[in-house]
Amino acid sequence: MAKPLPYAAQVAIFERFRQAEPEPKGELEHLNAYTLLVAVALSAQATDAGVNKATRALFEVADTPEKMLALGEEGLTAHIKSIGLYRNKARNVMALSRILVDEYGGAVPSSRAALESLPGVGRKTANVVLNMWWGHPAQAVDTHIFRVGNRTRIAPGRDVAAVERAIEDNVPAPYQRHAHHWLILHGRYTCVARKPKCPACLIADLCPWPDKTEAKGQP
Structure with a gap:
């Protein structure tokens, strides 16, 4: 090497x-820490442009984990069908939204370990959120x-x-x-x-x- x-x-x-x-700046469009987390999770094996196209309308109606849970998995799926692996990603977004509401009071945690514990969130996704939202040198x-x-x-x-x-x-x-x-x-x-x-x-x-x-x- x-x-x-x-x-x-x-x-x-x-x-x-x-x-x-x-x-x-990163190219994924977002409104807050939660929408950034969702956008990054959706971007796996997809382009930023494709994710942005799908999430503009989604984030108008679901920009918090509470609103995402209210929208429901089928409602989320309707918004992100153009994104690869959308069914699995929809399940993960709903699951992580439930955890955020139940365990973190609806807030996105600011530690890598906590982020990586969420469904569909790996180290790369955690690092993007830490860097873009909290300014960590991740x-x-x-x-x-x-x-x-x-x-x-x-x-x-x-x-x-x-x-x-x-x-x-x-x-x-x-x-x-x-x-x-x-x-x-x-x-x-x-x-x-x-x-x-x-x-x-x-x-x-x-x-x-x-x-x-x-x-x-x-x-």
Whole structure:
């Protein structure tokens, strides 16, 4: 496994990200901590755009766990049928809503352990909520961050857990808060899986990845 970039290179990269976008935002639309939790849970194996399209009308009628329970599983299902695995996700959303009402007074907990105890909420979902809502320097590693972390050697790792640890261990502290969003947006729009847009890359001269396809003149 490749070694992570040295501290000075990490600073240079993240300072460019910071200057380009000082306050990066996630793309899932939400109104409060609960709707963020639901949106992230629904986004597994789905696009943010697809989730947003489905949840705009949903959150108009169910923006709290109490309202979601009142809507019922069939009512929820009608709103999210365009999202992959919608039946299983609907069951999970109803189950976690019941737990939030019964055990947390309708509030979304702010601890990773409590979040991960909820149906359909894994570590990545918990980390997104912790980062986006409470501002914790939690790193939710998805396929984009996994790819960027390894290509650039910002955070190399054999699996998502290793990449998460590598971000926590190697990204300089001043950039930890927004590292997750900078990396995911970079992977989503520039360092894409196929034909990465290396000539337009903000950090191309700092990136050690040898296969800069477009930079080599390929179409």
